[in-house]
Amino acid sequence: MSAPPDLDKLLGRTRDLTEQYLAGGVEAFPAFRELTHLLLRLTVMVEPDGGLRLVFGPRGKDRAVLEGWIESALVPLNDGRLLRFSVVLYLEEYEGRTRLKVEKSLYQYQVDERGDRWVVRYDYLRYPAEPHPGMHVQIRGALTEDGVLASQETLERIHFPTGRVALEAVIRMLVEQFHVPVNTPPEVWRPILAESEKSFHQIAHRSVSGPTT
Amino acid sequence: MSPVVELSRNDILKRIEQGARQRRGLSAEGLIRLYRAGKLEDPCEVADLLALADLLPDNDPLLVGAA
Numbered sequence: 001m002s003a004p005p006d007l008d009k010l011l012g013r014t015r016d017l018t019e020q021y022l023a024g025g026v027e028a029f030p031a032f033r034e035l036t037h038l039l040l041r042l043t044v045m046v047e048p049d050g051g052l053r054l055v056f057g058p059r060g061k062d063r064a065v066l067e068g069w070i071e072s073a074l075v076p077l078n079d080g081r082l083l084r085f086s087v088v089l090y091l092e093e094y095e096g097r098t099r100l101k102v103e104k105s106l107y108q109y110q111v112d113e114r115g116d117r118w119v120v121r122y123d124y125l126r127y128p129a130e131p132h133p134g135m136h137v138q139i140r141g142a143l144t145e146d147g148v149l150a151s152q153e154t155l156e157r158i159h160f161p162t163g164r165v166a167l168e169a170v171i172r173m174l175v176e177q178f179h180v181p182v183n184t185p186p187e188v189w190r191p192i193l194a195e196s197e198k199s200f201h202q203i204a205h206r207s208v209s210g211p212t213t
Numbered sequence: 214m215s216p217v218v219e220l221s222r223n224d225i226l227k228r229i230e231q232g233a234r235q236r237r238g239l240s241a242e243g244l245i246r247l248y249r250a251g252k253l254e255d256p257c258e259v260a261d262l263l264a265l266a267d268l269l270p271d272n273d274p275l276l277v278g279a280a
């Protein structure tokens with residue numbers, strides 16, 4: 001069976017960009033941006049309105065925020081809803097060179113621009129400042145069983161611990177479970193997501209789910 | 214839209230201020246102060262705003278003032 005059109009080329013580009021961001025240095029930032037943008041462009045993101053941008057600030061060129069380029073870090077999706085996307089990236093010294101690291105990430109599927117009507121949110125904090133797990137998911141819903149939560153607590157405030165969740169997994173969830181329309185056939189986007197996610201799992205930082213003392 | 218942008222301190226403050234007012238009814242300084250004190254309710258809801266503060270140097274008045 002022959003590969004769908006452009007798949008080999010896209011897989012090659014995915015591998016190239018992965019190698020570039022893994023190589024570290026300042027060029028890792030645009031490579032990571034382009035790879036992430038590609039994953040969204042092939043799947044759930046509205047084009048040409050949507051996109052990701054790298055934001056640098058006064059702190060220097062060794063730190064950036066990758067975010068949706070519509071105000072408040074939003075990426076428009078093909079179902080008319082939005083993904084709030086924000087990832088803090090930095091370069092860490094390692095054996096005489098630098099490696100690209102993720103310090104924080106936020107992927108939030110939401111209905112309105114302000115984000116009051118969010119649906120599900122995945123967070124990753126390399127250095128969590130509160131007792132909640134640094135890797136968690138929150139769901140804005142109601143628990144069907146009464147009396148389980150404390151009286152002042154709501155389900156959306158529960159931080160369900162997760163492993164490190166890849167953007168690729170979030171995209172798959174949006175497509176396969178929330179039925180967000182995609183821009184390419186499954187024969188294209190599935191292998192691309194798989195290729196990229198494999199690399200993510202090889203390098204992804206993981207930690208215990210709460211304070212150790 | 215350029216895929217790479219460089220924001221000044223004022224640009225960053227303006228975005229944090231605008232988002233904090235709209236979404237929490239707080240000033241930028243108020244948002245950062247509450248976050249750093251561990252008193253900001255569900256900070257993950259405004260993680261995109263807190264991320265922008267990470268682009269400021271550690272000695273920035275917004276961060277020092279909030280400490």
